Amino acid sequence: MSQQKRSLAVDLGGLVLPTPVMIASGCAGTGRELSGLVDLRRVGGVVSRTITVRPRRGSPPPRIAESPSGIVWSTGLQNPGIDAFIGAEMPALAKAGSPLVVSIGGGTLEDYVRLTGALQGRAEVVGIEIHLSGPDEEFERPVLGVHVDRVTEIVGAVARMSLVPVFAKLPGGVDIVPLAIAAARAGATGLTLTGSPPALHVDATTAQVTLAEAGSWLAGPALKPLMLRAVHEVHRALPRMPLIASGGIRSATDAIEALLVGATAVQVGSATMIDPTAPVSIAQGVMKELKARALTSPMHLRGAAAHAVRRGAEEATT
Amino acid sequence: MKRVRAEILSTRNLGAYQSLTLVAPEIAERARPGQFVAAAMPDDREFVLRRHLTIHQSSRRGGWAGTLEFVVDPSAGPGTNWLSERRAHEFLDIVGPLGKPFSYPKRLTNCLLIGEGRSVAGLYFLAQELLARGKRVDMVIGGASLEAVFKPIEAKRLSQLVTVMTADGSLGERGAVVDALPGAVERSSAEVVYAAGRPALLRAVAALCRTRKLPAQVAVEERMGCGYGLCGACAVPVANKDGSDWDHARACVDGPVFNPARVLWDRWPAAAASAPAPRTDPGVLEPGVGGT
Numbered sequence: 001m002s003q004q005k006r007s008l009a010v011d012l013g014g015l016v017l018p019t020p021v022m023i024a025s026g027c028a029g030t031g032r033e034l035s036g037l038v039d040l041r042r043v044g045g046v047v048s049r050t051i052t053v054r055p056r057r058g059s060p061p062p063r064i065a066e067s068p069s070g071i072v073w074s075t076g077l078q079n080p081g082i083d084a085f086i087g088a089e090m091p092a093l094a095k096a097g098s099p100l101v102v103s104i105g106g107g108t109l110e111d112y113v114r115l116t117g118a119l120q121g122r123a124e125v126v127g128i129e130i131h132l133s134g135p136d137e138e139f140e141r142p143v144l145g146v147h148v149d150r151v152t153e154i155v156g157a158v159a160r161m162s163l164v165p166v167f168a169k170l171p172g173g174v175d176i177v178p179l180a181i182a183a184a185r186a187g188a189t190g191l192t193l194t195g196s197p198p199a200l201h202v203d204a205t206t207a208q209v210t211l212a213e214a215g216s217w218l219a220g221p222a223l224k225p226l227m228l229r230a231v232h233e234v235h236r237a238l239p240r241m242p243l244i245a246s247g248g249i250r251s252a253t254d255a256i257e258a259l260l261v262g263a264t265a266v267q268v269g270s271a272t273m274i275d276p277t278a279p280v281s282i283a284q285g286v287m288k289e290l291k292a293r294a295l296t297s298p299m300h301l302r303g304a305a306a307h308a309v310r311r312g313a314e315e316a317t318t
Numbered sequence: 319m320k321r322v323r324a325e326i327l328s329t330r331n332l333g334a335y336q337s338l339t340l341v342a343p344e345i346a347e348r349a350r351p352g353q354f355v356a357a358a359m360p361d362d363r364e365f366v367l368r369r370h371l372t373i374h375q376s377s378r379r380g381g382w383a384g385t386l387e388f389v390v391d392p393s394a395g396p397g398t399n400w401l402s403e404r405r406a407h408e409f410l411d412i413v414g415p416l417g418k419p420f421s422y423p424k425r426l427t428n429c430l431l432i433g434e435g436r437s438v439a440g441l442y443f444l445a446q447e448l449l450a451r452g453k454r455v456d457m458v459i460g461g462a463s464l465e466a467v468f469k470p471i472e473a474k475r476l477s478q479l480v481t482v483m484t485a486d487g488s489l490g491e492r493g494a495v496v497d498a499l500p501g502a503v504e505r506s507s508a509e510v511v512y513a514a515g516r517p518a519l520l521r522a523v524a525a526l527c528r529t530r531k532l533p534a535q536v537a538v539e540e541r542m543g544c545g546y547g548l549c550g551a552c553a554v555p556v557a558n559k560d561g562s563d564w565d566h567a568r569a570c571v572d573g574p575v576f577n578p579a580r581v582l583w584d585r586w587p588a589a590a591a592s593a594p595a596p597r598t599d600p601g602v603l604e605p606g607v608g609g610t
Contacts, residue, residue: 027549029547033548037319037546057566058550058566060555061552061554062588063543063553064367064541064542066366066367069364073543078550221366273544274368
């Protein structure tokens with residue numbers, strides 16, 4: 001063990017990332033912006049904004065408001081559609097030098113099948129993340145991914161078709177374990193926990209709901225305890241499943257807390273909007289922590305707190 | 319675009335506003351009128367996003383070389399209020415210069431600059447650059463009251479003709495900036511129009527310039543998340559270049575300066591004549607660039 005070289009690399013079910021700190025979907029621009037702001041070769045991975053089959057113009061402005069230690073946002077998944085994405089944005093994102101995971105979203109099973117098909121065999125793409133927080137157009141449900149049947153169906157289809165690892169990004173603010181088990185059984189390589197929970201921003205002065213009501217979500221540091229709880233519960237239920245923690249991470253301490261409850265990697269979202277170098281500085285902080293604890297890999301931190309809790313529970317019952 | 323830890327050289331109270339001058343040569347050397355900087359908020363507060371502030375002044379030469387100045391409205395929200403309380407020798411985490419700047423006319427000479435409230439701050443920087451290129455500058459500025467009109471004496475110094483409008487008549491003429499536009503265009507025989515401010519004002523400027531066939535550039539205000547193109551929060555509806563269709567552009571990297579003829583004002587809720595007035599203390603993010 002002492003001979004082993006210390007490394008930040010992590011293995012997400014076969015997808016090896018150089019560091020455990022990724023940039024979350026929707027915070028990576030269109031490929032050109034980030035490369036001037038941060039050395040992407042030192043970022044664990046970049047998740048593209050969520051791409052749909054057809055172009056989407058997204059929500060009308062305003063799209064963002066602040067809440068205590070957080071932001072409420074509604075971009076309405078603005079994106080150029082899969083064809084334009086593959087033609088222009090994807091090469092730019094891939095060229096920037098960080099492993100590229102493409103986030104795909106839709107309202108029907110067919111959408112996901114077409115998106116996965118379009119990405120098949122694209123060497124630039126190291127993984128697919130399935131956005132499941134949008135409305136279900138087939139079943140006319142407000143959120144597609146909160147139903148076990150749909151998670152099973154969609155994750156199953158994408159996992160069978162994809163030639164690269166598939167990560168299901170489960171919706172936030174819901175009973176997560178049954179959905180996680182469904183996604184795992186359907187063949188997901190790993191899980192991203194979690195998407196932004198639905199939120200609302202109201203302006204008392206103008207007596208108006210500030211942002212597009214249908215698709216407003218909470219992001220930012222306020223989410224951290226919700227994320228930790230979700231990762232902790234899913235890790236207990238599925239101890240071998242690779243988990244990517246997403247929600248409220250803005251410091252190395254936040255990232256380590258997520259690893260301790262069972263995450264293998266983390267995603268940094270709104271923190272990159274405030275500090276574009278956050279994914280690099282957080283990874284450096286994790287490295288420092290590994291040295292302090294005389295560990296050689298972030299994977300050695302994984303679940304340490306979860307196990308401690310379990311031991312505590314066992315002692316309490318005996 | 320640089321990220322720097324910039325020392326505050328001085329702060330000044332200017333009527334309803336507070337101006338901050340920073341030592342930031344890396345940014346000041348590149349800054350052009352219409353661009354903005356993004357100032358980070360302290361870690362221990364519950365408001366987290368950077369504040370996006372139009373550059374009021376940037377000095378490349380002389381005794382103030384390497385400094386840049388921006389202006390905040392302390393009543394606009396908690397973030398700008400925090401900035402207004404900063405004192406000399408404190409440090410700010412600043413990213414800039416950001417956004418597309420105004421461009422200068424090559425042949426045309428008579429420039430009319432239009433703004434209200436704090437948005438005027440960026441236009442004075444533009445006026446200096448236009449004067450340095452031998453252009454004639456006229457201005458229409460305004461605000462709710464005397465205190466809300468930003469540096470009226472500076473406006474007089476920079477322009478040939480100045481029209482000042484206040485809602486309560488405490489300075490200049492009683493009324494809104496919009497009311498003074500047709501007369502000002504006549505008097506100044508304007509050939510090019512520049513404007514900065516709320517979407518409702520810019521929409522009126524756009525309509526006027528369309529009927530008079532005047533080329534124009536407007537610096538928009540929209541709430542921003544990051545300010546450097548990552549998050550897609552600061553959407554502005556614009557027609558595609560070929561005119562075939564439209565999409566949401568980003569105010570931070572595709573703007574904040576736009577050709578008003580390309581902006582689809584009908585699709586921009588804040589540009590509607592009936593849009594709610596900007597809040598004095600929103601308790602949330604101040605409107606983005608040059609917010610009131």
